Amino acid sequence: xxxxxxxxxxxxxxxxxxxxxxxxxxxxxxxxxxxxxxxxxxxxxxxxxxxxxxxxxxxxxxxxxxxxxxxxxxxxxxxxxxxxxxxxxxxxxxxxxxxxxxxxxxxxxxxxxxxxxxxxxxxxxxxxxxxxxxxxxxxxxxxxxxxxxxxxxxxxxxxxxxxxxxxxxxxxxxxxxxxxxxxxxxxxxxxxxxxxxxxxxxxxxxxxxxxxxxxxxxxxxxxxxxxxxxxxxxxxxxxxxxxxxxxxxxxxxxxxxx
Amino acid sequence: xxxxxxxxxxxxxxxxxxxxxxxxxxxxxxxxxxxxxxxxxxxxxxxxxxxxxxxxxxxxxxxxxxxxxxxxxxxxxxxxxxxxxxxxxxxxxxxxxxxxxxxxxxxxxxxxxxxxxxxxxxxxxxxxxxxxxxxxxxxxxxxxxxxxxxxxxxxxxxxxxxxxxxxxxxxxxxxxxx
Numbered sequence: 001x002x003x004x005x006x007x008x009x010x011x012x013x014x015x016x017x018x019x020x021x022x023x024x025x026x027x028x029x030x031x032x033x034x035x036x037x038x039x040x041x042x043x044x045x046x047x048x049x050x051x052x053x054x055x056x057x058x059x060x061x062x063x064x065x066x067x068x069x070x071x072x073x074x075x076x077x078x079x080x081x082x083x084x085x086x087x088x089x090x091x092x093x094x095x096x097x098x099x100x101x102x103x104x105x106x107x108x109x110x111x112x113x114x115x116x117x118x119x120x121x122x123x124x125x126x127x128x129x130x131x132x133x134x135x136x137x138x139x140x141x142x143x144x145x146x147x148x149x150x151x152x153x154x155x156x157x158x159x160x161x162x163x164x165x166x167x168x169x170x171x172x173x174x175x176x177x178x179x180x181x182x183x184x185x186x187x188x189x190x191x192x193x194x195x196x197x198x199x200x201x202x203x204x205x206x207x208x209x210x211x212x213x214x215x216x217x218x219x220x221x222x223x224x225x226x227x228x229x230x231x232x233x234x235x236x237x238x239x240x241x242x243x244x245x246x247x248x249x250x251x252x253x254x255x256x257x258x
Numbered sequence: 259x260x261x262x263x264x265x266x267x268x269x270x271x272x273x274x275x276x277x278x279x280x281x282x283x284x285x286x287x288x289x290x291x292x293x294x295x296x297x298x299x300x301x302x303x304x305x306x307x308x309x310x311x312x313x314x315x316x317x318x319x320x321x322x323x324x325x326x327x328x329x330x331x332x333x334x335x336x337x338x339x340x341x342x343x344x345x346x347x348x349x350x351x352x353x354x355x356x357x358x359x360x361x362x363x364x365x366x367x368x369x370x371x372x373x374x375x376x377x378x379x380x381x382x383x384x385x386x387x388x389x390x391x392x393x394x395x396x397x398x399x400x401x402x403x404x405x406x407x408x409x410x411x412x413x414x415x416x417x418x419x420x421x422x423x424x425x426x427x428x429x430x431x432x433x434x435x436x
Contacts, residue, residue, distance in 0.1 A: 036410035036420065043412040050324025054353065131354035135323055138356055138436060146411055148389040212389065 005066065006188035007126065009088060010195055011059040012078065013185070013231055014129075016089035018052030019079055020239070021110060023246050024097060033100055040146060044107065047139040052079070054132045080250035084239050091230040092175040094239040101154050101164035105172055108147035108212065113179045114140045116204040120196035129194065148212045155216025165218060177226025179205070186231070260343045262312045268297040271314065274342055278334045282327050282415050283433075285373040288335070292361025293318050295352060314339065315348040319357050321436075322416040359436050371399045376421065376432040396432045398423035 004012075025045035032038025056075035064072045092110055097103045118140055121133030154161040182190065182198045189195040213220050229235070249256055275294055280286045288294055296317040316335055320328050332349050339347045359378035367377035376399045395404040403425040411434075413420040418431045 036412075039414070039420075040410055040412035043416050046324035046326070046416055047322060048324070050320075050322065054323055127354075131352075131356075132323075135353050135356040139323060142411060145389060145391075152389055215389070 006185040008059055008062050009185040010189045011055050013088035015052045015055030015059060016087045017093055018048040020089045021093035022048030023242055027097055044143050051136045058128050080247045084235055084243055085233040088231050090178050091227060091236055094242055096238055099164055102168040104147055104150040105168040108151045109176055111140055111144040111147050112205050112208045115144045116201040125193040151212050152216045155218045173221050174227050178228040181228055183231045262314055264299050264312055266299050271297050274338055278338055280327060281330045285369045286366050288331060290363045290366025295319050313348055314344055315350055317350050317352055319352050321357050370433055374399050376430055378433045378435040381435050396421055399430055400428045401426040
């Protein structure tokens, strides 16, 4: 099989980020700490999965006209029938929900990145990615505000909530370097003006994270070694469990609809 | 059967789409919501049943990326137009420009309010990122008071937030500006 183009890989990467984080958030549906926040996180999941669908539909179209072998693919096949090493999501989004603090912090760190990313993706030379970026930007702005407020509430809350937020930071910080480290297909799409240069997003991300951590009374961590690999299919052990649950139905009953 | 040719007047089609409602906020038609972007007369693509005749194309855009009502809305558009003799219509989804509550009709806003949902405020600079920054006061659709408070930025659907009136004590949905 020929190697998919950088544009296809990049589009799948954006789709996988949304789908996996959306799925993780949806694991809270019906189990949120209070009804309003259960609904909030479920709505965020819905936005992320909706954005992922737009990217998958575009990727499927690109794959189908690229003349690659195999049947024409659909958005559903891309989501439900690829294996772990085919997924190109960042490691951060596949990490387990943990407690509310870890779920909140994961969302905040990622929303700060997505907000910067989509704002720039809206100027992509690829018209479809630009359209999805502009539309998604309006949605992730809400996610960022909501998760910022929760980081502040917990960090600046009780001793217990403050400790939990710091524990979450210890767990998740090592996965944030990947957000700023371009892999070969991202370098290629950036060179063509299809995607933003990741180094241009970093200052905006750092500024936002520092501002919110400051208000939350959380210390911005010093430079540490960062774990990467997700964007090239090398995942932590957590992704397999997500896929086992998410893909079960389509694997057990191929093509099932209801 | 309605004859569809390239000079066809689409006014009647726009009128018919008033009958298609948002399944999640049934008081609004899809025209009130502003999600119908265009109605065009096109030549059918290959594989269409009647070669040579023109076809209607309805161009729609989703409110939010994950709006689960879109599939049903597509189906209802197709059913409504087919029942009125327009044959098989093509329904195209576009994402750009992104939908905004600025496209909601005044009639739609009035209907929302009468239905008990606060209509969106005019789009303003505060649809932005700062934590704990609130929109300008949202008016209670029940008693008209502006003395209201946000319960949650996310409500029963993606397009709504949950508020409470401090004066009449009633909770209500707010169709948030977007």
